[in-house]
Structure formats: structure tokens, C-alpha cells
Amino acid sequence: MERLEELRNRLDATDRHLLEVLVQRLEIVRQVADLKADALSFLRDSGREQRLLDRVEEIARELELDPYRSREIFREIIAMSLKVQEEALLNRQRRERSRLAAHRVAYQGIEGSYSHMAARKFFAARSAGMELVGCRSFEAALGMAEEGEAGFAILPIENTTAGSINETYELLRRTPLAIVGEEIFPVRHCLLAISQVEPASLNRIISHPQALAQCSRFLRSLPGTEATAWGDTASAARHVSEAADPSLAAIASEEAANLYGLTVLSRDIADQEANWTRFVIVSAPDEPPDPRIPSKTSLVLTTRHDQGALARVLEIVAGHGLNLCKLESRPEPSRPWEYMFYMDIEGSLAADAVSMTIARIRRECPYLKVLGSYPARTTGEALRDRPTEGA
DSSP states (O other), rough: HHHHHHHOOOOHHHHHHHHHHHOHHHHHHHHHHHHHHHHHSOOOHHHHHHHHHHHHHHHHHHTTHHHHHHHHHHHHHHHHHEEEEEHHHHHHHHHHHHTTTTTTEEEOOTTTTTHHHHHHHHHHGGGOEEEEESSSSSSHHHHHHHSSSSSSSEEEETTTTTTEEHHHHHHHHHOOEEEEEOOOOEOOOOOEEOOOOOOOOOOOEEEEEEEEEHHHHHHHHHHHHHHOOSSSSSHHHHHHHHHHHHEEEEEEEEHHHHTTTTEEEEEESSSSSSSSEEEEESOOOOOOOOOTEEEEEEEEOOOOOSSSSSHHHHHHHHTTOEEEEEEEEEEEEEEEEEEEEEEEEEEEEHHHHHHHHHHHHHHHOOOEEEEEEEEEEEHHHTSSOTSSSOO
């Protein structure tokens, strides 16, 4: 039995070596794709593929392997290589489209929404040349960036009162784009109406579902008032202005009140005084930040369903001296009672410790996607705004 176990271990090591060599081959393929993008008008060279398969058969016979199955294995390797080249070319095209539309930022909502204000804050240094484009949904904003109609999309991802925004995480998992930055913004919810009335006299209060959740304690203090979800906070404010109904109010920012001519009935009505929202800026994948810049790298992964699988991943992070600043589990939509894990690691993907950590985690995980590596705003070293101040 000891001899059998030894042979099985050698098989496992050989299988791993085969896969590591395949990774090396695919990296060369990526480099070839970069050259093809500049120099050639075609992606697939059928003649070269045929010559490769013929050579594989010849080598297989020399090595006394089954030439037919060897050829079939390499057909699959060629298919993988073509996929890598296609993705490399698509990423290059996405970067070019993003560059051409770099003056446009897509966000969910209208002027005066928190997403609009966060975008204005993030791009303040080049505000003169930026166009902020409101969209009906998070998905529509991201879609503009994916189609090259905007260079960037800004999406809220978590709030200090209501927690993570599930829709954004799911969109990030599916998009070919990447997180390239983050911003934090203080959320100061106000109750707005067409004129000065008592809050208890209101029949209905409208706002974005996240805003309603963040003000749940205040809403419970008005038992005779109905809370209704709306597209975004600023749209709710605009509707109150247009409706001119004194029994109708909105939860939105004071800036929205000024924009749409409303009266502020109550300020700072969120459940927590320090109420902040973190936004991510999404665009075509770019080079990771210089390791000297305080940065964050975000991942989504699944682990094997065996004892200690997640613990091994966390040990890898700790073993490279990195700080795990976020870990959250989310259900896998197609697999009941199985979970994905979203992780934020302090550090840039350009840093050896981070790149080595992710390489090792990949070996432990059936699925891993890097959502982005980007300058941080919420790590201790990079925090410019202070959520402990009044919000």
C-alpha cells in the first residue's frame, strides 16, 4: 500500500507539472496575441494549426503514445490558446474604446443623486472635461462602459449602515471590465417636501431602496406613512417637486433639495450618524498601480467543498504578510447552499507578495476572478476622508 500511495503522489505531481507547463504555454500565446494585434490582420492560422497537429502525431509515435488521442488533446489546447488570444485582443479593444470615451462617466440616477456626487468627487481633478451621464439602472451604467459609450462606470458597492449592495457584486462578477478605482462619499439623508409640513402629516415617502433601508428607524417613527421604493434619491426628489403634493416627501440629499426647489423637513435621518457609501469605478482592465501606491486588489472565488478549504486560502494570504480587509460570502445562484467568497486584499497586483498570493490561491480554488487592482481610499494608509467624523 505504501508503494501505491507513493505512485499516486508521483502522478499528482506529474499532473500538476503538466498544468504548470500549460500555463507557461498560454502566457506565450498572450504575448503572440499582442504581436498579432499590431502586425497581422488575422487571429487564426489554420495552416500552422494543421502543421502543429501533424507534428504532434509524429512525436506521439516516436514516444509510443496513441497518435489519435494526442492529436485530440492538442486540439483542445489549440482551442484554449485561441480563447486566450481572443480575450487578449478584446481587452486591447476595450482599452481603446475606453480611451476614446474617457471623458464620459456613466452612473445610475440623475443629477443630485449620490452616485452623481461621488462621480463628481472622484473625477474632480479633470472635471472641466468630464461628462457625467445618468442611467436608469446599475446594469445600464455598466453596459455603457462595456459598449465603449462611456470610459467609466461608477457603482455603489457597500454602505456602512445597510451593508453590501448585492446587485453590484453580481455585475462585477460577470463583466469583462475591471475595478480601476474607488471613492467613499458621506451620505447625509434628508426628508424633503414641497413645503414646510409636519413629517407626521405625510402619507407617502419615496426614495431608492438603499436609502429607505438606511433610514428604517426614522421611517418606523412615522407609522401612518407608506415608504415606497423609487429609482434613485434624486429622481424621487424631482418627482416630489413635479407632483406638488404636500402629503408626499422624498429621502434625498440637501443638494437634491436645492436642485429641485424643495424644503428640508429633517436632516441626518439615517440610522447611523456616520453613514458612508463606498463606490467602485469600473473601466477596461489596465496596468495595476505602482506597488508604492496604497492599493487594494479585489477577488471573487469558490473553494473546494472539503474541510479547511477556506482556512487554507486565508493562511496563504497571511503567510505572505498581507492584510485581508474584506471577506464576504454570497450564495452561488445556480448551486443552492454553495457559496462564493469576495475578498479585498491590501496591495497592488504589481507587488510580488500579492501576485504570488493570488497564484497560490488559484491552485486551491476551482474558480477565481480578479475583479481589479486599484488605488485604495478605505485602507488605513490611504484613507483621506474620515468616516468617524459626523456624516
